[in-house]
Amino acid sequence: MSANLSSNPKARTAAVPKKTRSPRPKKRTSALLTLFFYTIFALFFMGMFTSLWFFLTESGTNIRYMMADTLITTQHRHWAKYLIGEDELQKRVDRYWKQFDAYTAVQDQHLVQVGKPQETAVKAPEKKPLIEIEPIEGSNFKGKLLIVNDPKSLRIAVPGTAGKGEKVSSMVKRLGAAAGVNAGGFVDPEWMGNGFQPTGIVMSGGKIFYNDGGMNTPNHIVGIDKDGRLIAGKYKPSELLQMGVQEAVTFAPRFIVNGVGQIKNQADGWGIAPRTCIAQKEDGTIMFAIIDGRQPGYSIGATLFDIQKVFLEHGAVTAANLDGGSSTVLVHNNEIINRPSSEYGERYLPTAWLVFEHPETANIRNIWEGLDPSKIDPSKW
Structure with missing residues (x-):
């Protein structure tokens, strides 16, 4: 019985399944995770660098105060405290009003x-x-x-x-x-x-x-x-x-x-x-x-x-x-x-x-x- 089965080509075909190429999800998933973590790391690094520049450098501070001044002129004035702090916001507003008062001290020379009339005009100016x-x-x-x-x-x-x-x-x-x-x-x-x-x-x-x-x-x-x-x-x-x-x-x-x-x-x-x-x-x-x-x-x-x-x-x-x-x-x-x-x-x-x-x-x-x-x-x- 066993000899007959082994010598039967149809039986051999049925007994040995065809090999199929299986997917490789592990490597693909690993690559995606690596890319994800690299992206998070890059964003974190850029955010940290931007924050240091924004708060600790002269150019960043100038832009930060410009943004705060812009907010001061809008209905969202209170948002400026997140850029320069509550105390600094009030100081900024007070400083502007002191500046405005100082501008009025300059005497108008009329x-x-x-x-x-234009003394040098040869003819009357057009209306x-x-x-x-x-x-x-x-x-x-x-x-x-x-x-x-x-x-x-x-x-x-x-x-x-x-x-x-x-x-x-x-x-x-x-x-x-x-x-x-x-x-x-x-x-x-x-x-x-x-x-x-x-x-x-x-x-x-x-x-x-x-x-x-x-x-x-x-x-x-x-x-x-x-x-x-x-x-x-x-x-x-x-x-x-x-x-x-x-x-x-x-x-x-x-x-x-x-x-x-x-x-x-x-x-x-x-x-x-x-x-x-x-x-x-x-x-x-x-x-x-x-x-x-x-x-x-x-x-x-x-x-x-x-x-x-x-x-x-x-x-x-x-x-x-x-x-x-x-x-x-x-x-x-x-x-x-x-x-x-x-x-x-x-x-x-x-x-x-x-x-x-x-x-x-x-x-x-x-x-x-x-x-x-x-x-x-x-x-x-």
């Missing part, structure tokens, strides 16, 4: 001469357009330069309805303005405020519309007087009335005085952010810089040092900062022509600089008249 708009840009930013050739064409506008701020585009359309730019700061709880309560002082048409302090309480202000001169610095409301200031809001700092920039370097430029700033040339021409930001791939934003450079290149003798960030907006011909950074769209604001063909006819009324500033709820919509 270089601006609005409407001064300039009411406004001009130019693109401006730097290594990290893009924006617009709004040129207002007659400073007396500017008015501070306020919302038309009490209890809620108004979009600049809405103010422009409602009041028939040629252009509009956001203006002063406002109380903004949790950065979700209704835009109705300004900070400091608001003046329009030579009258005080809003004042959250006394008549002798100094405020950082940005305004225009009866002669069309840009007034920026720290003043009491009573002083503003004596000086003949017509339009004004509260914000800071004044950073160009007598044609000299006060900000000495990028490190003191108050971080990178969307910006709105105002300047004036010697002949009275007003310039607004509207800088887009917080949009990687298009425009990250600018420091005040960046804008100071732009203004000086355009002949500014005085310049000051206005509210910026997600409030920054430029409206022309009833259209927004910049790219605001707010994810919720154009913000509701208490004040705006508007340009009019006939500013004396603008129907701007005081919606805060009779209201107690301490009883305004800026979070109630």
